[in-house]
Amino acid sequence: MRYLPKSETERREMLDTLGLDSIEDLFSHLPEEARLKRPLNIAPGKSEYEIVEYFRARGEETAASYTSFLGAGVYNHYRPVLVDTVVSRGEFLTSYTPYQAEIAQGTLTTIFEFQSMLCQLTGMDVANASMYDGSSAVPEAAMMAVRVTHRNRVLVAKTVHPEYREVLRTYSQHQGMPVDDFGYVDGAGSLDLADLESKIGNDVAAVIIQSPNFFGIVEDVKAAAELAHKHGALLVVAFTEAVSLGLLSPPKEADIVAGELQSFAISPSYGGPYAGIIATKEAYIRQLPGRIVGETKDTHGNRAFCLTLATREQHIRREKATSNICTNQALIALMATVFMSVYGKEGLRELAEQNLAKAHYLAEGLDLQFSAPFFNEFVLRTEPEALNAELLKHKIIGGLPLGRFYPELEGCMLVCATEMSKRAHLDQFKKCAESVVQPALVAPRGGSL
Amino acid sequence: MYPDNFRYTKEHEWVSIEGDTGTIGITDHAQHELGDIVYVDLPKVGASVAKGGTIGSVESVKAVSDIYSPVSGDVIEINQALADKPERLNEDPHGDAWLVKVRLTSSDEVKGLLSAEDYRSYIGE
Numbered sequence: 291m292r293y294l295p296k297s298e299t300e301r302r303e304m305l306d307t308l309g310l311d312s313i314e315d316l317f318s319h320l321p322e323e324a325r326l327k328r329p330l331n332i333a334p335g336k337s338e339y340e341i342v343e344y345f346r347a348r349g350e351e352t353a354a355s356y357t358s359f360l361g362a363g364v365y366n367h368y369r370p371v372l373v374d375t376v377v378s379r380g381e382f383l384t385s386y387t388p389y390q391a392e393i394a395q396g397t398l399t400t401i402f403e404f405q406s407m408l409c410q411l412t413g414m415d416v417a418n419a420s421m422y423d424g425s426s427a428v429p430e431a432a433m434m435a436v437r438v439t440h441r442n443r444v445l446v447a448k449t450v451h452p453e454y455r456e457v458l459r460t461y462s463q464h465q466g467m468p469v470d471d472f473g474y475v476d477g478a479g480s481l482d483l484a485d486l487e488s489k490i491g492n493d494v495a496a497v498i499i500q501s502p503n504f505f506g507i508v509e510d511v512k513a514a515a516e517l518a519h520k521h522g523a524l525l526v527v528a529f530t531e532a533v534s535l536g537l538l539s540p541p542k543e544a545d546i547v548a549g550e551l552q553s554f555a556i557s558p559s560y561g562g563p564y565a566g567i568i569a570t571k572e573a574y575i576r577q578l579p580g581r582i583v584g585e586t587k588d589t590h591g592n593r594a595f596c597l598t599l600a601t602r603e604q605h606i607r608r609e610k611a612t613s614n615i616c617t618n619q620a621l622i623a624l625m626a627t628v629f630m631s632v633y634g635k636e637g638l639r640e641l642a643e644q645n646l647a648k649a650h651y652l653a654e655g656l657d658l659q660f661s662a663p664f665f666n667e668f669v670l671r672t673e674p675e676a677l678n679a680e681l682l683k684h685k686i687i688g689g690l691p692l693g694r695f696y697p698e699l700e701g702c703m704l705v706c707a708t709e710m711s712k713r714a715h716l717d718q719f720k721k722c723a724e725s726v727v728q729p730a731l732v733a734p735r736g737g738s739l
Numbered sequence: 740m741y742p743d744n745f746r747y748t749k750e751h752e753w754v755s756i757e758g759d760t761g762t763i764g765i766t767d768h769a770q771h772e773l774g775d776i777v778y779v780d781l782p783k784v785g786a787s788v789a790k791g792g793t794i795g796s797v798e799s800v801k802a803v804s805d806i807y808s809p810v811s812g813d814v815i816e817i818n819q820a821l822a823d824k825p826e827r828l829n830e831d832p833h834g835d836a837w838l839v840k841v842r843l844t845s846s847d848e849v850k851g852l853l854s855a856e857d858y859r860s861y862i863g864e
Contacts, residue, residue: 440783576778576798601803610805 357715358687359652361667361706362504363424363451363530364561365553367641368710369625370632373555377624387581387618389605391596397620398595401583404627411532411630412547413540414569418580420623421566421616424550425454428498428528429461430579430616431548431568435496435524436467437577437612438545443493444469445523447481449503451530452695458498461615467495479505479660479669483513490521500528501541504695505660505704506649506667508538515543532626533708534665536633536642546570555629556622565619565626576602579613641709649707652716656723659702667706670723674703677726684718740767741859742833746809746852749861753833754809756849761810764837765797765828768862773799776828781817781839788812790848794839797828810848812841 301313310316317325336344358366376382381396388394388401401419408417421427432444444462446455448471455471462469472489473482481499490497497518501509511527518525527541529549541547552564570578576599584598604611633641645666652668659669674691681688693700707716745753751769755762770776778798788794788808795806817839821827827836843849853861 440786576780601798601801607803610803 353687356685356687357710357712359681359689359705359707359711359719360687361506361531361708362690362704363453363550363552364558365531365533365666365706366558366708366710367533367553367555369555369557370629372632373625373628376628377621382621382624387620388583389597391594395595398583398597400624400627401581401618401620402585402595403631404623405583407627407630408567408569410635411535411540412544412549412567412569413542414544414547415572416575416578416582417567417569418578418582419618420551420620421548421568421580422619423552423562423564423566424528424530424548425451425457425566426461426616427548427550427566427568428454428526429458430613431526431528431546432458432467432469432496432498433461433465433613434546434568434570434574434577434579435526436465438524438574439495439522441493441495441523442467443491444496444498445472445486445489445494446470446498447472447474447486447500447503447509448696449474449479449481449505449507449509450498450500450528451504454500454528454530474503474505475662477660478662479503479507480662481509481514483510483517486514486517490517490523492522494518494521494523496524496526496546498526498528500530501538502529502531502534502665502667504530505669506664506706507660507662508534508665511541512543515545531665531667533638533642533645536638536640537646538642538665545574551623551626554626556625563619563622565622575599577612580616581618644709645707648709648711648716649705652705652707652711652719656720657727659699666708667704669699670703670705671701672703672723673701673726677703677723680722680726681719684722686715686719686722688719740864741855743855745833745855746849747855747858747861748807748809748852750807751862752807752809754849754852755837756843756846759843759846760815761812761841761843761849762837763794763806763809763839763841765806765832766858767832768864769797769804770829770832773797773801773804775800776825779821779825779828779838781821782814784814784817786814788814788841790845798825806838808841809852810841810843811845812843814839815842816840 388397405417436442444467446469459469470489472485474480475482499509499514501511503509515525524545526546526548527544532551532553547569549567550564551567556564582598583595586594586596588594602612604614649666657671659671678688689703689705692702692704745755747753751766753764753766776797776799781795790808790811792808793805794808796803797806818837
């Protein structure tokens with residue numbers, strides 16, 4: 291809880307500074323009908339203790355004690371206590387862009403570690419110091435491909451997170467970068483390579499796919515890369531569930547990897563702040579947006595770190611920078627760095643295995659929409675609203691009804707299980723799912739695209 | 740230092756004309772001001788360039804600077820050697836380290852460019 295004192299004297303001072311007589315004057319420009327003519331409906335004069343108690347009680351009435359099977363780009367994973375211990379240190383909290391290497395070796399070291407670990411996980415040569423989030427990393431990767439190939443059209447798989455595709459369209463509309471979709475195989479839920487092949491041409495700068503895709507399905511990155519490269523396009527591989535990198539082979543056939551690191555100890559927090567990442571091959575490093583920390587030597591010959599290739603950044607190149615709409619999410623990225631350090635290679639693999647095992651335990655015996663292999667999310671055929679209502683009775687938040695994003699998947703729900711899903715909850719979910727059956731008329735199996 | 744048969748721009752590029760081919764580079768003054776050059780970004784062969792349009796950029800340890808074409812034309816050749824040896828731009832900017840060759844689409848444009856003498860006085864030499 292924050293302590294925000296505001297005495298009558300302070301109110302007066304603020305009003306005087308603004309040249310106003312009363313609080314009412316502050317809102318005088320608003321239309322009459324939009325203004326509240328009575329005090330807010332809050333009981334006056336409660337003690338601090340009562341206020342804390344009040345909110346604690348209200349919190350218990352909400353979803354705080356519920357278990358969740360929601361995924362779809364934001365995942366419920368365990369956050370090691372060490373994460374907050376490290377990121378709440380004042381040295382990290384106060385630092386932003388470490389332009390002055392001589393006073394920022396600590397921050398620069400953590401960013402260098404972050405980049406190095408992400409290169410290992412993605413199979414790329416270089417990674418930047420982070421992006422806002424996965425959804426903005428994807429259009430940045432597309433624009434990077436446009437600069438590299440001197441082409442301008444982008445093909446994006448329908449199995450890329452629908453909101454990422456929306457952000458891509460927002461970016462593209464003023465970039466002269468037309469964006470077209472290509473589909474997925476009806477019963478499988480994986481990339482429709484034939485559809486991709488029919489749409490690709492020598493004007494395509496980038497083919498964008500996601501793996502595991504929005505339906506949780508692991509895509510054939512190699513096949514997509516071969517097809518893209520055959521036509522001189524770059525392959526961008528996006529990811530939303532970073533934990534999958536602990537188990538899947540790195541998407542090293544990609545030219546650019548763009549993803550979201552929320553799964554690495556960044557709490558869901560109603561959608562942000564998160565941290566994204568773009569990694570690429572060394573040949574494209576000069577088109578990589580954002581900051582890059584490099585290893586160097588100080589005047590005494592000691593190992594040291596500094597911002598490198600900063601000549602293409604906005605503080606130097608202004609409007610001609612590689613990007614003016616990205617940043618270095620240093621503090622949030624540090625959460626991911628600490629997470630990766632705590633888990634290590636083996637730990638991350640075990641964590642990914644647990645996710646895989648729990649999701650597959652949950653899916654067993656249920657009516658799945660797609661047949662292709664999945665990681666920790668899958669598409670369930672059911673009556674989504676009815677199932678979610680049933681689950682809520684058991685203090686379980688169910689999955690995401692897909693009709694909103696995919697009209698052809700009305701009657702389907704995206705379900706996610708992680709290491710946080712307890713056996714009892716998994717069993718309860720299965721029991722509820724078996725009791726709620728998808729009405730046959732809503733969407734026949736293998737429904738059209 | 741500044742060949743008399745070249746024409747120059749106030750943005751510090753030079754062009755040398757032979758028939759309908761123009762060879763474009765940056766001046767010795769430009770390389771000196773930029774400092775150690777670490778990367779050169781050039782257009783693709785076949786690209787069309789307009790007089791005053793960007794044909795690439797030169798990156799030094801201090802800055803990235805755009806290269807503006809002194810003439811209009813179609814790019815017929817780029818200096819591939821600079822990809823591996825960008826430092827050649829510091830060593831021989833008026834010779835070996837030319838940047839691109841273009842087929843001129845408007846021969847009149849050259850008349851508006853600076854002579855070696857004009858350029859020298861422009862940069863105060």
